[in-house]
Amino acid sequence: MHLSARTQYALRALTELAAAPPGPVPAERIATVQGIPRKFLDNILLQLRRAGLIRSQRGPEGGYWLARPADEITLAEVILLIEGRHEHGDYPGVAQPLAELWTALREHEERLLTEITFAQIVTSRATP
Template structure:
């Protein structure tokens, strides 16, 4: 799986919102904290707002905040908004001894999807991801 720069920026921006104190966070603060070009970030924030993952408020006290608690937004949610629904290329049709490769690609895709739906913004914000998996802390 390849993750575009746009998707990486989106994930960094929503993670910044996940750790922010309650209330709107100005786009400039997000851009500065995550070293994201402001104009690029504005387009990403608009896309996330239209998808219902974040809310916004205009004005001098305006900014952005998560539309749901961080433990209810997965990495898969954000990726789906920015990248669109994952494409499932069919790898069938491998001839002869290479035929099992189709099963390998299918299993790999399933593992990616499972992992991305298990990890929430709360896991990222709390630093509770180890070895690519969310940790459970007592």
């Protein structure tokens, strides 16, 4: 599975929010800690907010936080939001089994990623 830089940054930003104490987290903090270019992060946060995954508050005490508990947001949800669904096209003739293989692989990836939440990611960081 290939994930774009945008998707990887979105996953890192959400993980940072999932690990943060309650309350708004400034975008600048997310950008600095995760090494994400600020302008790029701002666009990603806007997309995540529009999708209802995060909320925001403006002002000196402002920032971002998860719109739902971290154990209700899956990796699959974020990856599908950012990447969309990829189709592999037609494979004619003897190559037809390749199309079936790619479909099965994608379905397996989606099942696995649907089972992993941001709460699990944050929790696994704390255990050696």
